[in-house]
Amino acid sequence: MPRRLLRHRRLTPVLAAAALLIGALVAAPANAAPQTPSAGAAVDLYAAELSPDHVKLLNRFGLDREDVRFSTSAEKGSVHVEAVMSAAQAAALNRQGLGLTVKKLGGKDARQRAKAAAAPKVFRPYSGPGNIREELLNVAAANASIAKAVDIGKSVKGQPITAVRLTKDVNSTRQHGRPVVVYQAAQHAREWITPEMVRRLLHHYVDGYGKNAEITKIVDTTELWFVPVVNVDGYDLTFQDGFRLWRKNVRDNDGDGQITGQDGVDLNRNFPYRWGYDNEGSSSLRTSQTYRGTAPGSEPETQAQIGLYKKVRPAYLVNYHSAAELLLHGVGWQALTRSPDDAIHDALLGDIDHPAVPGYTPELGAQLYTTNGDTDGQADNVYGALSITPEMATCESAARSDPDDEWEPGDCASGFEFPDDETLIQKEFQKNIPFAFSVAKSARTPDEPVSAVGRTAPDFETDAFTTSYGTSQEVASVIRRSLRHKELRYRINGGRERGADVREWQGGERFGDENDTYYAEYRGKIRQRPGDKVEVWFTGQKGRKRVESKHFTYTVRDQQKADVLIIADEDYTGVNPTYPPGTNKPRYAQQYADLVKAARHKPLVWDIDKDGVPHDLGVLKHFDAVVWYLGDNRLTQDAADDPIKTYLGDQPDSQVADRAKDLLLSVRSYLNEGGKLLHTGETAGYYGPVSRLNGGGIYYGLKGHPERPCVVTSNFRDDCELLSDDFFQYYLGAYDRQRVGAPTAFTGTQAPFDDVTSKLQGPASNPLNEAGGFQVTSTVLPKADFPQFTSWKAGDYTGAAAPTEPVEGQWYVAGPHQDGLYRRLTRTIDLSSVTAAQAPALQAQLSYSTETGFDNIILEAHTAGAEDWTTLPEKNGLSKTTVPEQCEQGYLLDMHPFLGHYLTRGNPCGNTGSSGQWNAITGNSNGWVPVAYDLSAYAGKKVEVSISYVSDPGSGGTGLFIDDTKVTTSGGQPDAEGFETGLGAWTVQGAPAGSPGNGAEYTRSQAQIDSVSSVATRDTVLLGFGIEQAADQRTLMIRALRHLID
Structure with a gap:
């Protein structure tokens, strides 16, 4: 029998608060005041060539991982990245040096492409005449004996969220009389292919009823719910100028009456189950695409879904998303965590070689990325559903599927923009039908699924091992709940068969007591002695048949009282x-x-x-x-x-x-x-x-x-x-x-x-x-x-x-990367009374990560008051005279013409300039390294030096950090500066004339990250x-x- 879900013992404070909140909010009117989409505030597709360090920053920024795609880059050591985000998010990342720009196809960004394109031929909004909601009402009216339109709730703007309930004698059949399957889509507004999946599936059932024996049997014995658009406001918004890639609902978070990058809540992160567990599976930032909202269940769309699940208690929930071509199931909040009901999903969904939907990959939810406050966790663990999230095809894979049509992958601005093409949409729908049917056919016996790939769910999944210690051993197996007389069986040293009771494991401190509606982990104990060889298996009664698990054997070692x-x-x-x-x-x-x-x-x-x-x-x-x-x-x-x-x-x-x-x-x-x-x-x-x-x-x-x-x-x-x-x-x-x-x-x-x-x-x-x-x-x-x-x-x-904390003392000079920089940390060194024989030198410790060849660290020097500018070689061999990458193309000298003192334009580019030579450090120091520069050429004079960081228009590494500077001679150390109380003799100068100016200068700082x-x-x-x-x-x-x- 399925698990009794009301026995959950650990109602966390978050869940308890959520229960109260939802109770309070269900009766509250939705925010019906219409918000105005703000021009220029929508999300768009941004692109850049990023170094590994900047990819790490992007990964930690809180974007949904489906929003980010990678490919090869023309720049050595970089990857090409495309990411869906708001202008505010792009600006924040660009302040850290990522250099993101709006991707354009044919010279047009997403908004310009939408304006230039004809009106959608297949895809339609939810509201308005001739659109999806009206179609749902018409289907129900035309098929009144089996179909009924039901408003399951309202949106933030007060729109009804309409579903169709489909079953034989729909108006006279009592609720809970038949097993239920819910097909839903468009929690995320931009995923246009998903409403088409659910809408067409509804028609497929309705049109086949009474004509197709398989469909007729399903409708006669099962209750099917179709919710083509959950996020009705957001979905409609994506048909407006500039909002094609909008993901969230339209909650006006800042109350300014406009929909901007500050607004919206991710409806697949707003459920109470594990809400806000960490900031990786959801975000607390309003600008994030995975913003979880102010409280669990805060959104009326979430409350509508919860109300539906509570009312119908679905055996299965199929929650269509795009775009990744996956079949997700099970635990999403923690990586690599199997749960008991995965035995069903393995049978129903298949594997990478034989998936239930051709071309899709079945995997645990967290293998895509971790999520918390998500739909599947709520439906599975509070309402007893078996939830599957199909991530439907990308634009690129759809465009690639037919080599003879007009669509090419290069026509796709983002993976979410599925081609507006009837043939391709219908093809994607049709390859999903067998799986959708298999779920409906499995609803009467959820733990014995009818698999589209011919698999069956096992009765047992034993947790085998080969070595034990101690005088008592706990053994475990995932077992089908519906089996009667579950028992542990074992033999010691080939002796008589023995039995022991098993009990359901209640889970550990963090995991183990979830996703176990139809299967659960049961454990029993065996008394033993060192040297014993123990054969173990589990048994149960299935109808009139006794069934048993695979056997495994372990050997008991002497623990020798070790703790x-x-x-x-x-x-x-x-x-x-x-x-x-x-x-x-x-x-x-x-x-x-x-x-x-x-x-x-x-x-x-x-x-x-x-x-x-x-x-x-x-x-x-x-x-x-x-x-x-x-x-x-x-x-x-x-x-x-x-x-x-x-x-x-x-x-x-x-x-x-x-x-x-x-x-x-x-x-x-x-x-x-x-x-x-x-x-x-x-x-x-x-x-x-x-x-x-x-x-x-x-x-x-x-x-x-x-x-x-x-x-x-x-x-x-x-x-x-x-x-x-x-x-x-x-x-x-x-x-x-x-x-x-x-x-x-x-x-x-x-x-x-x-x-x-x-x-x-x-x-x-x-x-x-x-x-x-x-x-x-x-x-x-x-x-x-x-x-x-x-x-x-x-x-x-x-x-x-x-690398990112001071190497000496508590303070240093920090210079995180940005594109197009010419930063200078400058001082004058008085060598008037110093001879060349005294070997004057400038020493420091540097920590740097730069885009190799493109971004460079130079020690600029010139006689105070003179124009004899040059760069000095690093005495330990860290610097090279190799010119910057792509110097011959001229863009670096165009951006920073002062480099003409050290470089000469041309193909090839020369490593001498109008007054001096090129010597530069580039790449990654992998931590702090000492540097030294010979100043003997300036003995008897005053010399001005600058530790300079010069970056090109493209991406970069972490940047440059400076500490523990000193001027030395053979006679000692005239002065030293570690920046503990200030910059001392050093000053931060802006970029030289001709450069575009620095978005941020060097700063005296304490550790940006304390590494312990x-x-x-x-x-x-x-x-x-x-x-x-x-x-x-x-x-x-x-x-x-x-x-x-x-």
Whole structure:
């Protein structure tokens, strides 16, 4: 039988408030005052060539990931990005240097294209004569015995949201008499193909009733609801000038009477279930396309949907969206989280090779991107539905589908603008019919779906493992709820068959008790002894037939009274690094075991290379705490994992072996059930360089085929399976990681390491040279708003700093990238009494990330009062005389004519100019590096120098940061300036004459991001180095374990 949904135990404060709010709002009149669309305020499609650093900024900006598309770029090292956003959002990103411009086709932007195009031939608005709502009313009137028009609620502007209820004897059939399927569309206004799907499906059923036996049987035995347009106001708005790509409803957030980029709520983020869980799955910013609203269920359109689901309790909900060609199901708020009812979805939807809709990819909701406050979570977990979100075809794939028609992919401005072509629309509809029918045919027996791809749902999905500890072992299986007499069966050492009761698992601290209407996880316990070999399976009664699961066998090891498990994750069988031939055991395991003993606990070592991944129930749950260390392991990789192939060329450190993904998920499950973790390692939380491009994570295989190596042919986000950084962000409290380099010491700041100091260096075999610095999650998601992610800075580094924080003291000069800059930090150095023999020099420390070749750092110098301008070479060899990329095209010199002092126009472009030579630093410093410039040519004079950052009109990296400047001679250090109390002798100058001027200048600043050496939560401690690399290893282990379990 299906789960009784009213038994939910944990009504969170957000859900409780939502329930009250919805009750209050349902009776309130909708905001019927008509808002005026504001000219020039609509969303549009923007494009740019972006560096990986800027892609990371874009990924963190809060755009819906469907709004962003990637392709190859003509600029080396960059990707071409197109993103749907408002002008205000584009301006905000451009202030960070992204250089986004409105994409034009044939010289026209979206508004101009809409004006130039003929009126839509197929697509129509919702309201008004001859449009969709009128059509729904007419269909119901013409088929009154089976169809009834029902207004399920009203919109923000007071428009009725009309549905059609379709079933035999519709006017006399009582509610809940037949199983229900809801087909709905257009929660997002711009997705025009989706109302056509639902509208045409309604006609297909109505026209076939009484003529087609399959359709007639469905209508006679099932109640079907069709809601072609949920977001009726927003959908109508997309037919107005300049609003074709509008997504949200038309809530006037700022109350100015106009619809602008500040307005609208995402109706697929406004539901109470998990509303506002984090700022990645939805946004608190009104300008965001995923803005979740002021409160859960705040929007009348959301209330209308909730009212419908509550009334009809659908067996299935099909919520059509576009454009990505996916079949989404299951958990959306957390990545890589299967739930019990996925057994049904797997059967109904198929897989990438045999999907229920040809060309679509079935996957968990969060594999597209995480969402919270979404429709599926609400419908599944509050009203017992089985929800599927088909993401329908993109414009490009539709245009590509018929090589003989007039449409070409290049005609598509964005993926959402499906061609206004009857043939292509009907073709997309027709390929979706078998799946739509399969859902209707499955409604009477939801847990026994009638699959369009011929699959069946299993009775059991056992959670098998091979190794156990302790005298009692909990075992689990997902089991069909409708089975009677569920039981655990087992044999010990080949002996007699035994039985034990099973109970439904109630879930853990964060997940496990959801999406379990028709299936659930059941657990039983087995008494055992070390050395036992246990065979396990589950049974149940299905009708008159006894059914059983697959069997699995595990062996019981002696736990030896250990309470702390040490996971030796050294990956000595892997390739990063490659270990010496003959290495067959972990190097540091005994050292860690001794440290645990020193903390008065009993350790046991688990060697990943020899033992495999420890199972959360079979192994981890038997221990009070886990110490997971990396040793020399940079990334867990086999030879096939590195490098990956991409359209930007081969990328290292970008894919891990399956065991890395499986270990992370096992540890996450252990924490979810009350486990405690110390995680330590120099590359803990390191996700490789491509994490800046893929939204934050590292790959573990090809999309749909994780057993194959990742290959990125078109999209860094979607082409491969992604192990996201969510575990470190939301469980370990590390929102982001930067490479700090080679710090010399650790300093504790708060519990558990307050007052602890320790030198850092590392063993000779693995010196500390890429230590991790973490941004604490609670500094991004404040504890007051997100208590579930409470985390704090437990330690810091000395002797080194992350690229975006001061390397000396607390202040530095920051210069984040923008396009078209010519920034100068300038001072005069008096060398009047200094001789060349005294070797005067300017020294500093720089941290920089620039678009290699295009954006450059130069040290400009000239005799004070003279025009002998030149650039000086960096003494350590960091600078080159190579001219900027595409210098021969002239646009850089046009933008910054002052560079003519150092460069000469032409093809080729020359590296000398009217007064001096070209010497420049470009690329990525990967942290702070010392620089030095010889000033002996100016001995006996005064010289004016400028540390200058020059960028071209295109994209760039993070920018340039400056600290610890000093003038030195062989006789000492005449002066130094680290910017702790001001700029000292330095001044910030504007761009030279002829340049366009700087949108933002250098600023004296404290750390833009505080990168810490250790982060702690209630259940975890994370270190950005290996404990084996610290001098006071004993104190670090004692304090960590005391915090976790003492």
